[in-house]
Amino acid sequence: MHRYRSHHCGELRSQDVGKDVRLSGWLHNRRDLGGILFIDLRDHYGLVQLVARPGTPANEALSHLTKETVVRIDGTVASRGADNVNPELPTGDVEIEVGDVEVLGAAEQIPFTINTEDGVNEERRLEYRFLDLRRERMHRNILLRTAVISAIRQKMTALGFNEMATPILSATSPEGARDFLVPSRLHAGKFYALPQAPQQFKQLLMIAGFDRYFQIAPCFRDEDARADRSPGEFYQLDMEMSFVEQEDVFQVIEKVMTDLFEEFGGGRHVTSPFPRIPFREAMLKYGSDKPDLRARLELVDVTDVFEGSEFKAFAGKHVRALAVPDTADQPRKFFDQMGEFAVEQGAKGLAWVRVGEDSALTGPIAKFLTEDDVTALLGALDAKPGTAVFFGAGDFDDVSKIMGAVRVEAARRAGHFEEDVFRFCWIVDFPMFERDEETGRIEFSHNPFSMPQGGLEALRTKDPLDVLAWQYDIVCNGVELSSGAIRNHEPEIMYEAFEIAGYTKEDVEREFGGMLRAFAFGAPPHGGIAPGIDRIVMLLADEPNIRETIAFPLNGNAQDLLMGAPSEVDEARLKELHLSTRQPTRKPPQS
Numbered sequence: 001m002h003r004y005r006s007h008h009c010g011e012l013r014s015q016d017v018g019k020d021v022r023l024s025g026w027l028h029n030r031r032d033l034g035g036i037l038f039i040d041l042r043d044h045y046g047l048v049q050l051v052a053r054p055g056t057p058a059n060e061a062l063s064h065l066t067k068e069t070v071v072r073i074d075g076t077v078a079s080r081g082a083d084n085v086n087p088e089l090p091t092g093d094v095e096i097e098v099g100d101v102e103v104l105g106a107a108e109q110i111p112f113t114i115n116t117e118d119g120v121n122e123e124r125r126l127e128y129r130f131l132d133l134r135r136e137r138m139h140r141n142i143l144l145r146t147a148v149i150s151a152i153r154q155k156m157t158a159l160g161f162n163e164m165a166t167p168i169l170s171a172t173s174p175e176g177a178r179d180f181l182v183p184s185r186l187h188a189g190k191f192y193a194l195p196q197a198p199q200q201f202k203q204l205l206m207i208a209g210f211d212r213y214f215q216i217a218p219c220f221r222d223e224d225a226r227a228d229r230s231p232g233e234f235y236q237l238d239m240e241m242s243f244v245e246q247e248d249v250f251q252v253i254e255k256v257m258t259d260l261f262e263e264f265g266g267g268r269h270v271t272s273p274f275p276r277i278p279f280r281e282a283m284l285k286y287g288s289d290k291p292d293l294r295a296r297l298e299l300v301d302v303t304d305v306f307e308g309s310e311f312k313a314f315a316g317k318h319v320r321a322l323a324v325p326d327t328a329d330q331p332r333k334f335f336d337q338m339g340e341f342a343v344e345q346g347a348k349g350l351a352w353v354r355v356g357e358d359s360a361l362t363g364p365i366a367k368f369l370t371e372d373d374v375t376a377l378l379g380a381l382d383a384k385p386g387t388a389v390f391f392g393a394g395d396f397d398d399v400s401k402i403m404g405a406v407r408v409e410a411a412r413r414a415g416h417f418e419e420d421v422f423r424f425c426w427i428v429d430f431p432m433f434e435r436d437e438e439t440g441r442i443e444f445s446h447n448p449f450s451m452p453q454g455g456l457e458a459l460r461t462k463d464p465l466d467v468l469a470w471q472y473d474i475v476c477n478g479v480e481l482s483s484g485a486i487r488n489h490e491p492e493i494m495y496e497a498f499e500i501a502g503y504t505k506e507d508v509e510r511e512f513g514g515m516l517r518a519f520a521f522g523a524p525p526h527g528g529i530a531p532g533i534d535r536i537v538m539l540l541a542d543e544p545n546i547r548e549t550i551a552f553p554l555n556g557n558a559q560d561l562l563m564g565a566p567s568e569v570d571e572a573r574l575k576e577l578h579l580s581t582r583q584p585t586r587k588p589p590q591s
Contacts, residue, residue, distance in 0.1 A: 004072055004104075010046020014093040016077045021096065023048065024072045024104065026134065027065055029115045037062050039098075040115070041073065042134075049086075049095040050075065058098040068114060068134070070105035073098050122547070127561040129552055141549050145537045148264055149216055152237055152533075155256050161214040161239060166201035168194060168218070173511075178222035180232075188578040194220035197530060199449060200515050202240040203487055206526040207518045214239040216533065222558075227545050228479055228535055231558040236482065237536075240528035246470055246486055249527050250274070250426060253474060257531070261422045261476075264540045274424040274474070282427050283396075287320070287404020289430075292478030293423035295411035297322060299403055302391075305376040311368040313351070317393040320403045321381060324410050327354070328386035334413060335363075338390065341409050345402045351391040355383050365391075388414075408478065422539070424476045429453075432469040433500060444501050446471045449515075450485035452497060459496045474531060476539055484529025491519045 004024040012021065025043035032038075035054035039062055040047050050073060052059040058073070065071070075096040086092030112120040114134050125132040132138055153163065172179045172193040179193040195201075197219050205213045217238040225231040237256075241249060254274055261270045275293075282289050285298045302321045306314040327334070335352055342350035353363035361374055369377070383389060390410065392403040411417040432452050434445035442464050450469040452458050458467050470486035488494050494516065498508045509516060537549040547553040554560055574580060 008045035009041050009043040009048045010090060012048055012077055012091050012094050012096075014079065017079050017094060019077045020074070021077055022072065022074050023096065025070070026114075027062075027067050027069050027071060027107075030062070030067065032063070035059075038095075041071070041096075044139075046091060047089055048091040049080075049089075050098050051078070051095050052098045056098075058101050061101040061103075062098070065103065066107050066109060068107040068110050068131070069103060070107070072102040072104055074100040123555060123561060126547075126553070126555050129562050133551060138548070141537070141541045141543065142551050144264065144541055145533070145549055145551075148260065148537055148540065149533060151260060151263060152216070152256065155259060156214045156237070156239065159212075159252060159255070161212040162210060164205060164210070164213050164215060166195070166198035166205075166215060166217065170195055170201075173200065180220045180222050183577040183579055185577055196221050197236070198238050199447075200512070202238060202528060203449065203489075203515065203526065204518055206240055206242045206487075207489075207521070207523045209242075211242045212240075217530070225554070225556040225558065228538065230534060230546050230550060230553055231556070232554045235533040236530040237533060238528070238530040240526060242524040242526045244486070244525065244527050246428070246472065246527065249484060249486075249529055250276075250472075253529055253531065254424075257424060257474070257476075257481075260536070261540065265422060266540075267420075269421045271421065271423050274426050276426045276428050278429040279427055279431065280429070283400050284320075287400040287402075287407060288478075289427050289473065290475045290478055290480040291404075291425065291427075292408050293425055294418040294421060294477055295408045296416045296418065297324060297407050297411045299407055300381055302377060302380050305373060305380055306393075309373050310370065311365070311373065313365070313368075314391070314393045318396045318399055319391060319393045320399050321377070322390045322392075322403060322407055322410060323381045323383045324388045324390070324414050324416065325384065326386055327388040327414055330388065330414065335388070338406065338410060338413070342390075342392075342402055342406055345405045346398065347392065347402045350406065351393070353389050355385050355387045355389065357385045359385060422476055424474065427473040427475060428471075429468045430471040430473075431465060432467040432471075432497070433464040435465065441502060442500055444497075447483060447485045448498065448501070449487050449494075451488045452493070456490075456493050456496060459493065459500065464500050470527070472529070474529065479535055479539060481535050482529050482531040484527065486525070486527035489519060489523035489525055491516055494519070 001022050006022045009023055009025050023041060025041045028040040028042035028047060030037060030039050037052040037059050039050040039052065041050050052062050073096065075098040077094050078097050080093060080095050110131060111128055112118060112124060114131060117135070117137065133142060157163070169182060169192040173196060177196055179196065181191040181193055184190045184192060198215065198217050202213055215238045217236055218233055219236055220233050223231060241252070254272065258270050258272050279289055282291055284301055287299055299320045299322050303319045306319050309315060339350040351365045353361040353366050355378070356362060359378060361369060381389060390406055392399040392406070430446050432445065432450065433442050435441070436443050446469060450471045453468040453470055471483065472485065473483050474481045488497065495505055495508055534546050534549055538546050541549055543549055552562065559565065
């Protein structure tokens, strides 16, 4: 018999009754019923119940061991009997009569329970992440991640893509976030940058003639954490294709995502094909460029309705309305709670009216609306009796943010929200440029390597803020999975686009010399995208926080509480790297 096990803990069944077996695993739980010990033994594959009778050496040994101790046991498979079957366990028909016990790894008193979700705080869980990963939910999430990545590789290979690796140590690049820098020992005062994405390298692979590339790519960005973004590093399905237009990229990703979410989504429906929504339309209808289409409500621009209105609160402002049908029986509490929610999003309040049977309006602001206002409003909204209408007024961006959140919350509360479904969409026609509100400068709004719609002529003849790009995002259930683009592959267009954003020709050649040299030697039209692995698994696992899908994540302050990173470096190492450190200046206390 093998030194440690003849079987896994999760594989024994009723047909194994009578067999002598050897198992190894962790003491998951222990129950003492009249001197008879019942032990749940756990390994990677599952749980099985052990039985140790009173007066036996096994009972004596197991009664004193702490939970999570690693043991090897020898025993005989026995039937539990019909009255004692546990239908919740695959091994619930059997138990193991323990004969011999060997301790393989003693365990100290554990800082939190493994066999229950006891609400321990995240910092404690990350400090003891190796214990946290033993919990059933976390173990399942990490195995789901493994299976998803394996499936992605198979699907991409089947579609003719070649998996290739790109460098981790490279040059800095303006991807929209801060780089992580690595000092060079051999080149004093110079730094490598960890890749925010393999953007330039995958384009160079297309120019090199490889046609279809993919990679499960590690990416590094020095940015703040949030629920759907891990600080420091993340992984993405990075892919690129040659001789393609936007729709060619869409067809590949739609197939991969549809197959993936149907395979691992637990029976939840995947809507297909994915609708294409222009960026400006998304902002108007949904208040967001990552709309949650499970909410079956849309915002309507009613600025024109109130342009000449006597209602001063809306006069001269951008006004968006949300009609919520079938709310006639909602109590006043519903409207008050929606107002409180809007305030949490940054609003000063939430105006509303209700449409009665005779199309008359009631509610806090109804008395301020003229008959013409009401007629125009009901026409714009096509609002039937029993409909509630919520309003947001102010700056376009502020109204979009607040009313976009109100749209989803109202849909959830009023029964206009689809559960158990994955609703994907493409957001297309992004502006190539935007104006920085603080500096007034024109900047790239998305990926600087994208092809402008209309090419060089558009860059030279249009207002930069009117130029659209062949850029797109893929969104699922309100979560942006990725941005992508058809790439610019012509040097002249690249120079012109960067000049609009304030870069000189010398700047472009210094920052992107390798790319420009490649463009000069025959570059094919190409495009790609890079859906985030962490966010895909987060959606499939139905987890609200991305850290629940990563084996060893940093916490919200970009710290590894288990390994102690980031850490200080001694003076000898700093000297070797030609570095010195400078502590931030502390402000004097206020008197």
